[in-house]
Amino acid sequence: MLIFAMESSCDETSASICRMGEGEPQILTNRIASQIATHALYGGVVPEIASRAHTEAISSLTREAFEEAGVTPADIDAVAVTYTPGLVGALIVGVNFAKSFAYANDLPLIPVNHIRGHIAANYFTHPDLKPPYFALVASGGHTSLIHVKSFTEFETVGRTRDDAIGEAFDKVARVMGLPYPGGAEMDKLASLGNRDAIKFPSAAIVGENLDFSFSGLKTAVINYIHNLEQKGLSYSREDVAASFTRTVEKSVCRKLGDALELYGFDTLVVAGGVSANSHLRAALERFAKQKKIRLCLPERSLCGDNAAMIAAQGYYEYMDGVRGGCDLNAIPS
Ligand code: KG4
Ligand code: ZN
Numbered sequence: 001m002l003i004f005a006m007e008s009s010c011d012e013t014s015a016s017i018c019r020m021g022e023g024e025p026q027i028l029t030n031r032i033a034s035q036i037a038t039h040a041l042y043g044g045v046v047p048e049i050a051s052r053a054h055t056e057a058i059s060s061l062t063r064e065a066f067e068e069a070g071v072t073p074a075d076i077d078a079v080a081v082t083y084t085p086g087l088v089g090a091l092i093v094g095v096n097f098a099k100s101f102a103y104a105n106d107l108p109l110i111p112v113n114h115i116r117g118h119i120a121a122n123y124f125t126h127p128d129l130k131p132p133y134f135a136l137v138a139s140g141g142h143t144s145l146i147h148v149k150s151f152t153e154f155e156t157v158g159r160t161r162d163d164a165i166g167e168a169f170d171k172v173a174r175v176m177g178l179p180y181p182g183g184a185e186m187d188k189l190a191s192l193g194n195r196d197a198i199k200f201p202s203a204a205i206v207g208e209n210l211d212f213s214f215s216g217l218k219t220a221v222i223n224y225i226h227n228l229e230q231k232g233l234s235y236s237r238e239d240v241a242a243s244f245t246r247t248v249e250k251s252v253c254r255k256l257g258d259a260l261e262l263y264g265f266d267t268l269v270v271a272g273g274v275s276a277n278s279h280l281r282a283a284l285e286r287f288a289k290q291k292k293i294r295l296c297l298p299e300r301s302l303c304g305d306n307a308a309m310i311a312a313q314g315y316y317e318y319m320d321g322v323r324g325g326c327d328l329n330a331i332p333s
Helices: 036-040 047-069 088-104 114-120 165-175 183-192 214-230 237-263 278-291 308-319
Strands: 002-007 012-019 026-034 078-084 109-113 133-138 143-150 153-159 267-271 294-296
Touching: 002 047, 002 088, 002 308, 012 047, 012 308, 026 047, 026 308, 036 047, 047 088, 078 088, 078 114, 078 308, 088 109, 109 114, 109 308, 114 133, 114 143, 114 267, 114 308, 133 237, 143 237, 153 237, 165 183, 165 214, 165 237, 183 237, 183 278, 214 237, 237 278, 267 278, 278 294
Parallel strands: 002 078, 078 109, 133 267, 267 294
Antiparallel strands: 002 012, 012 026, 133 143, 143 153
16 A cells, blocks of 8 residues: 655655555655754754645645656545644644545544654665564654554553653764754764763663663763863863763663563664664674574664654554544654
């Protein structure tokens, strides 16, 4: 079946058309209009500007998607849309557009959870992947360890108690004067630094839990920088990026190890914007090899927000009978 999907939960408007359910899932088009350049002027996402930019982009992006896929609305079987979680004003734009599109073309509407979508990006990269498995979602807004019991049954077993992992990357990057969002820049800088140069506190919360605290780690890094700056001393941005990233890797692998002991899973799926980080990817590869489990990572182009991942999860929600009506609303969290 052909699914037309929309994503507008944060600062990327995306429209995708995917063929699902017949052989391997196929992305016919996955158009993304990024607002990063606009928000970079303010050092972070400005919700009001995001909503307006989604409204401006959504119609032309949809037209481009249909042109690129070489199909018409009459070929589409269902419409999937992100309805939660995210910025409410941003979500509403996609939800209302998808509702109108579904209504006008007499198509079923499928509400999709953004976090489930991130995980589902892996079905394109690993077509044989099937639940049950464990997933780590690491993005700008979320850090969760999730037991994926079936394609539509999820149990969150660990989470951050404060900042998301991507948020910590972005805030450290900002203090070092890197442009928003700093995650990708931090990735490059970390390659040039000494991973053992500075000792930062772990983000893995001590005790019998699978939770993280990235706020403490972030504050420790920022204090380190401010301390030196106040004394008029310089510091190596490369070493800070490398040591911070190393601490993130160790914290993540520590809790994944605890989760493995508790749940004994054989497949680990990683998703979300931060799963594009080359050092984290390498650390997870080492972890999976050492623990003799399968590791699935999405290809880099599918790590960040995109609508193809919403089409993939939308397909399984559709098969499970999930439908949205004209009263479908955006739910921020
Ligand atoms: O999944 P995503 O596109 O949006 C949310 O759902 O939040 O994730 C965006 C986050 C940002 O914090 C960004 O800095 C981070 O992913 N990110 C990275 C890298 N690429 C994107 N963080 C670390 N290393 C990267 N290579
Ligand atoms: Zn996301």
